[in-house]
Amino acid sequence: MSLRTKLMLALLLTGLASVAMVGGLASYGLGKKVDIIRRQSAAEHFYSAVSDYLHPYGSWQAANQAEPFDHYMRRIRPAPDDRLPPPDEGIAGREHLPAAPPGVEHARRGPPPDAIRDRRGPPPPRSDGDTPYHFILADQDFTVLLGAGVYRPGEPLPEAARRDARAVEVNGKVAAYISPEGVLTPSREEQQYLDAMYDALWAGVSGAALLALALGVLFSRGLSRQLRHLIAAVRAIQQGTLRQNVPVEGRDEVALLARAFNEMSAELAQSHEALQASHRTISSQAEQLRELSVRDALTGLHNRRFFDEQAASLYRHAVRYQRPFSMVIADIDFFKRINDQLTHATGDAVLRAVGEIFRTHMRESDLVARYGGEEFVMAFPETSLAQAAVLCDKLRELIAGHPWQQVHPQLAVTISIGVAADLQAGSAEAMLQQADAQLYRAKQDGRNRVCSLAA
Numbered sequence: 160m161s162l163r164t165k166l167m168l169a170l171l172l173t174g175l176a177s178v179a180m181v182g183g184l185a186s187y188g189l190g191k192k193v194d195i196i197r198r199q200s201a202a203e204h205f206y207s208a209v210s211d212y213l214h215p216y217g218s219w220q221a222a223n224q225a226e227p228f229d230h231y232m233r234r235i236r237p238a239p240d241d242r243l244p245p246p247d248e249g250i251a252g253r254e255h256l257p258a259a260p261p262g263v264e265h266a267r268r269g270p271p272p273d274a275i276r277d278r279r280g281p282p283p284p285r286s287d288g289d290t291p292y293h294f295i296l297a298d299q300d301f302t303v304l305l306g307a308g309v310y311r312p313g314e315p316l317p318e319a320a321r322r323d324a325r326a327v328e329v330n331g332k333v334a335a336y337i338s339p340e341g342v343l344t345p346s347r348e349e350q351q352y353l354d355a356m357y358d359a360l361w362a363g364v365s366g367a368a369l370l371a372l373a374l375g376v377l378f379s380r381g382l383s384r385q386l387r388h389l390i391a392a393v394r395a396i397q398q399g400t401l402r403q404n405v406p407v408e409g410r411d412e413v414a415l416l417a418r419a420f421n422e423m424s425a426e427l428a429q430s431h432e433a434l435q436a437s438h439r440t441i442s443s444q445a446e447q448l449r450e451l452s453v454r455d456a457l458t459g460l461h462n463r464r465f466f467d468e469q470a471a472s473l474y475r476h477a478v479r480y481q482r483p484f485s486m487v488i489a490d491i492d493f494f495k496r497i498n499d500q501l502t503h504a505t506g507d508a509v510l511r512a513v514g515e516i517f518r519t520h521m522r523e524s525d526l527v528a529r530y531g532g533e534e535f536v537m538a539f540p541e542t543s544l545a546q547a548a549v550l551c552d553k554l555r556e557l558i559a560g561h562p563w564q565q566v567h568p569q570l571a572v573t574i575s576i577g578v579a580a581d582l583q584a585g586s587a588e589a590m591l592q593q594a595d596a597q598l599y600r601a602k603q604d605g606r607n608r609v610c611s612l613a614a
């Protein structure tokens with residue numbers, strides 16, 4: 160279940176529970192209050208009717224002799240009611256008299272005299288088992304005068320009923336007691352009022368539930384939108400886009416989370432960029448170091464270590480595919496004399512110039528390195544011994560013909576070169592030794608020459 164659904168359900172259930180509680184309490188309170196008002200009103204009317212009945216005569220006996228109480232009640236209260244037993248003929252026609260308030264009718268009418276009651280029988284029992292609402296009338300000695308079908312006239316009013324009894328005084332003396340009895344049934348009109356109020360109450364409850372649902376939808380939409388932004392941003396970070404900026408809405412906890420997430424994302428991206436920059440620096444420094452480690456500082460040519468590695472690889476390739484491959488070793492003639500007679504700096508200049516001549520007159524695929532001192536080595540892939548010898552002779556001529564006087568007026572430079580191209584040598588190193596032997600021969604033969612070993 161999504162967070163949004165959970166939130167909506169929580170809001171809906173909370174809203175329903177609150178409105179049901181409020182509605183139930185209000186409904187119960189309303190019913191209770193209406194019941195109290197009706198009881199008070201009924202009691203007041205009955206009391207005033209009895210008081211008016213007794214007042215001219217001073218006692219029940221005298222009043223009853225003058226006019227039986229039920230006649231009196233029918234005279235002052237003629238309107239038939241759906242809750243009343245059928246009126247007798249003598250009372251039925253008096254509908255011009257004002258009706259008593261709702262809830263009083265049965266009580267005010269009181270129980271019929273015994274003779275009448277005998278004809279009618281006792282009041283019909285309520286379906287719920289409660290006694291209908293009546294007023295019991297007793298004389299000043301608590302002897303029942305009208306028992307409302309609950310007590311017999313002439314019997315003493317029980318103690319329990321006396322507690323709620325209200326005295327009716329005439330000329331300062333208690334002439335009778337009135338005691339309420341039974342359950343007050345609302346009239347049809349009252350019931351309609353109550354039903355209308357309950358309907359309004361439940362309409363309010365339903366409205367509140369709908370409002371809770373609508374607010375739930377609204378709030379959960381906002382919340383889930385922000386969470387969706389955060390989820391998308393986290394996924395983007397997982398895929399490598401570290402700098403994320405989710406919208407911050409409001410100032411609640413989710414907004415705080417979004418703000419903290421943005422800050423964290425910015426810091427993460429920043430530190431990642433810094434890390435990448437330092438990686439770039441390190442790798443470029445490593446590249447420089449690697450380059451320095453394979454280069455000769457004076458001439459800029461590759462050094463011996465690099466040459467040995469590459470030459471071994473070129474040799475293996477040539478042997479594997481039976482391709483022509485030549486190796487060369489060259490040595491500047493009388494270099495010690497140049498150093499000694501024309502300074503060491505002149506010697507360095509010569510080394511740089513010779514290296515430059517080699518570099519600029521060879522193919523990209525050729526390999527040249529300063530092997531140490533005034534010695535240079537070369538490897539020529541796809542080059543036969545004869546081709547290498549021709550190339551080396553050209554290099555020798557270039558060096559001999561170089562304008563050395565520009566370096567020093569007394570300077571003249573030549574080189575001797577040995578060439579080998581025997582793939583049977585067994586290794587690049589062995590082939591280089593063969594070339595070195597040819598170099599030795601070139602030196603022996605008078606220098607400034609190229610000697611090669613026929614395959």
Ligand SMILES: Nc1nc2c(ncn2[C@@H]2O[C@H](COP(=O)(O)OP(=O)(O)OP(=O)(O)O)[C@@H](O)[C@H]2O)c(=O)[nH]1
Pocket residue numbers: 457490491492493494495496498503504505506507510531532533602
């Ligand atoms: N200026 C300079 N001289 C160097 C360098 N490396 C080696 N040398 C010098 O090169 C000279 C080589 O001399 P030798 O090995 O006797 O050879 P050579 O004088 O060229 O005689 P041959 O090879 O027989 O013609 C030595 O004097 C070394 O000191 C360098 O980097 N710069």
